[in-house]
Amino acid sequence: MxxxxxxxxxxxxxxxxxxxxxxxxxxxxxxxxxxxxxxxxxxxxxxxxxxxxxxxxxxxxxxxxxxxxxxxxxxxxxxxxxxxxxxxxxxxxxxxxxxxxxxxxxxxxxxxxxxxxxxxxxxxxxxSPERSQNTRGQEEKASVKASTRINLKKNDKIIVTDANDIYYAEASEKVTLVYTQNEVYTMQMSISEFHSHLPEDMFYRCHRSYSVNLTKIREIVPWFNQTYMLRLQDLNAEVPVSRSKVKEFRQIMQL
The missing domain is CATH 3.40.50.2300 (Response regulator)
Structure with a gap:
């Protein structure tokens, strides 16, 4: 290097x-x-x-x-x-x-x-062979690399984080709170903007105020008005699925 x-x-x-x-x-x-x-x-x-x-x-x-x-x-x-x-x-x-x-x-x-x-x-x-066949493949790979490495901010420090280490994100007034297993980061942006930086195949906007890492879901609990509450691995946290997202969520999770 x-x-x-x-x-x-x-x-x-x-x-x-x-x-x-x-x-x-x-x-x-x-x-x-x-x-x-x-x-x-x-x-x-x-x-x-x-x-x-x-x-x-x-x-x-x-x-x-x-x-x-x-x-x-x-x-x-x-x-x-x-x-x-x-x-x-x-x-x-x-x-x-x-x-x-x-x-x-x-x-x-x-x-x-x-x-x-x-x-x-x-x-x-x-x-990796599937990512290095041609120039176009290399450009796609670079895009994937950028999307799976997320910069999080805490106490004026920038923490480069693998996207898979993020469990969920939550809108909080004008900022977004980002939760990993051991830390909470405050991002000075809307949850829509933050969600746009995340890998599409890994994160789902399950609610207007939440984005969840699908790979971290431990339990899907039926909730009021035919919605769901998601319980996550490792964390004592629950993430709601809004009524407008239930149908799409069922398709994604093959429920």
Missing amino acids: KAIIVEDEIPAREELEYLIEAYSEIEVTHSFDDGLDVLKFLQEQETDVIFLDINIPSLNGMLLASTISKFIKRPYIVFTTAYKEHAVEAFELEAFDYVLKPYDEKRIAAMLNRLESAYKRDQTEML
């Missing part, structure tokens, strides 16, 4: 290089202190991950990441910055992580471990 570092402060760049070498097998091939130089580099070469500072000359890190997000083959982006206020924007750009300075060694080590695991998983998907 190859990486580049974009950082205009030499001490910060050297510290990050040290931590990457100490806690991962990632190879840092190039370092840059200017955003335009990075774009020129990427026009001719590819890299797997970019460790990207925000406050850099010529083209700041957010604009650079926005440009990179339009690439057909997009590298992972890990923001490394002293500024908390850009975390939401980083999430919208589907950054892998958002690491604050000064660096916390344990935090960096954990991020690098997740990064290498995500890279290995995605490489395995890319090499």
Whole structure:
């Protein structure tokens, strides 16, 4: 796995290089202190991950990441910055992580471990025969990869999460609460918008206020007015199926 570092402060760049070498097998091939130089580099070469500072000359890190997000083959982006206020924007750009300075060694080590695991998983998907027959297949695979890796936000941190680890989502006023086995995340978007990012074959909009992971349903309980209440694996939670969704839900679940 190859990486580049974009950082205009030499001490910060050297510290990050040290931590990457100490806690991962990632190879840092190039370092840059200017955003335009990075774009020129990427026009001719590819890299797997970019460790990207925000406050850099010529083209700041957010604009650079926005440009990179339009690439057909997009590298992972890990923001490394002293500024908390850009975390939401980083999430919208589907950054892998958002690491604050000064660096916390344990935090960096954990991020690098997740990064290498995500890279290995995605490489395995890319090499599967049914997904690598032609260019079109590769583009479809990239779409699948994007849809099965969901960025969740908690305490100004971006947590890259496998969609299968999400049990359900619930609308709560102007935000959406997302439930995994051990955490609850607050997303600053409507449930309709959040549901649109989820794999269609895995999640079902069972109610105007709920989206449920069909693979996590443990029990389907008949409820009032010929509706259902869904009990989920691992969680002490119940998710309703609205009356307008009952017929479709029965077809999906072959009831």
